[in-house]
Amino acid sequence: MTIRKPPADRAREIDAATLKAFAHPLRIRMYDYLKDHGAATASTLAEAMGESSGQTSYHLRQLAKHGLIAEDASRGTARERWWEAQGFSFGLEAVDEDPAALTAVDLVMRQGVEERRRRQLEWIDRQRDEERRWQEVVSFNEATVAMTPEELHEVCEALGELVSEHVRRAKASRCEEDGRPANGHADRRTVKIYTQLFPLPPEG
Numbered sequence: 085m086t087i088r089k090p091p092a093d094r095a096r097e098i099d100a101a102t103l104k105a106f107a108h109p110l111r112i113r114m115y116d117y118l119k120d121h122g123a124a125t126a127s128t129l130a131e132a133m134g135e136s137s138g139q140t141s142y143h144l145r146q147l148a149k150h151g152l153i154a155e156d157a158s159r160g161t162a163r164e165r166w167w168e169a170q171g172f173s174f175g176l177e178a179v180d181e182d183p184a185a186l187t188a189v190d191l192v193m194r195q196g197v198e199e200r201r202r203r204q205l206e207w208i209d210r211q212r213d214e215e216r217r218w219q220e221v222v223s224f225n226e227a228t229v230a231m232t233p234e235e236l237h238e239v240c241e242a243l244g245e246l247v248s249e250h251v252r253r254a255k256a257s258r259c260e261e262d263g264r265p266a267n268g269h270a271d272r273r274t275v276k277i278y279t280q281l282f283p284l285p286p287e288g
Contacts, residue, residue, distance in 0.1 A: 100182035107188035
């Protein structure tokens, strides 16, 4: 099991203590916002989350304490600090280290599934108003087949490498076009790429 791994070549593997610190609904939402929108301040996050800036400031400090976010010093001021998400992953090693971390794993996975569902339903609600060329490239695929754990691992690795390669290409192309971290090309939009592979219950 490896989850929360961003599309990058390497992601820091976090320990059980860091995982448990991350497993807070508001912290997860804040982290996801930073991951999707880029660096933000406590005030920006407070407005986006519907919380007070005192709340978001506190949780930002906790995320930073565990290395899950870092300050963007190039954009900060004496009065306002900008924070950006740091890539990480976690797997069964965290649970081996501390079995109590399984509760944190459950919470993070459940919130992730709920966020995916929200994003997917939001697309369905607005797809009729989207350009045809965007409608044509959206994919909601699935496949069902009997596999061994080793075969499923091979699929996971292959998909991870494929996604990482295309993400690197997209980032390089974006920099060549406009040289800016934000989307600057008329045809370029932020997209979501989800992969999820898991076994069904044993038959019998």
